[in-house]
Amino acid sequence: MSGIWAKYNALLEAQPLLTKALTSLTGFTIGDILAQNFVNQDGKPYDPMRTIRLGSFGFLVHGTTGHYFYGFLDSKLPGTKPQTVASKVLIDQTIWNPIFGLMFFGYLNLVEGKSIGDYVNKIKADLKTAVMGSWAVWVPAHTINFAFIPPSQRLLYINSIQIGYNVFLSFLGNKKVDGGEEEKKEL
Numbered sequence: 001m002s003g004i005w006a007k008y009n010a011l012l013e014a015q016p017l018l019t020k021a022l023t024s025l026t027g028f029t030i031g032d033i034l035a036q037n038f039v040n041q042d043g044k045p046y047d048p049m050r051t052i053r054l055g056s057f058g059f060l061v062h063g064t065t066g067h068y069f070y071g072f073l074d075s076k077l078p079g080t081k082p083q084t085v086a087s088k089v090l091i092d093q094t095i096w097n098p099i100f101g102l103m104f105f106g107y108l109n110l111v112e113g114k115s116i117g118d119y120v121n122k123i124k125a126d127l128k129t130a131v132m133g134s135w136a137v138w139v140p141a142h143t144i145n146f147a148f149i150p151p152s153q154r155l156l157y158i159n160s161i162q163i164g165y166n167v168f169l170s171f172l173g174n175k176k177v178d179g180g181e182e183e184k185k186e187l
Contacts, residue, residue, distance in 0.1 A: 021058075028166050031169065054169075069096055145157055
């Protein structure tokens with residue numbers, strides 16, 4: 001196990017953006033597989049394209065934007081004093097969290113070929129739930145993150161927690177919205 005950890009850290013040092021993107025790909029993929037197989041009770045068969053959509057979001061959006069956002073946050077608010085940690089958590093949850101939600105729902109909307117109207121309906125229906133639902137997980141998780149986790153390891157730590165949280169995101173991201181595309185097809 002220490003060999004894997006050493007290789008991960010070497011890759012993280014040599015190619016931090018790629019490593020974080022691959023870590024997020026893994027976290028989002030596992031989260032969706034768990035959601036589809038153990039959480040969703042809709043009777044639908046496993047949808048590999050849904051997992052590919054979630055995994056690609058992790059790789060293309062979450063890993064990359066997380067790398068830059070947390071790097072920026074650490075550069076502007078260095079250290080682990082309680083006031084600094086609280087400021088980082090506040091910024092993460094009041095600014096980054098809603099932006100992340102917009103990106104998440106927007107990405108899924110785009111790769112599923114849905115309309116701007118569907119995106120707006122999804123935001124109205126689920127953004128508040130996603131943001132407020134994340135507070136229960138991410139406020140304590142980021143308090144630990146910003147106080148104890150080295151900056152280079154932040155995204156790995158986030159992704160280890162993100163696997164469980166991704167079950168919630170996968171469920172919410174794939175929940176049908178009243179007035180959306182599905183309803184139009186049925187009419």
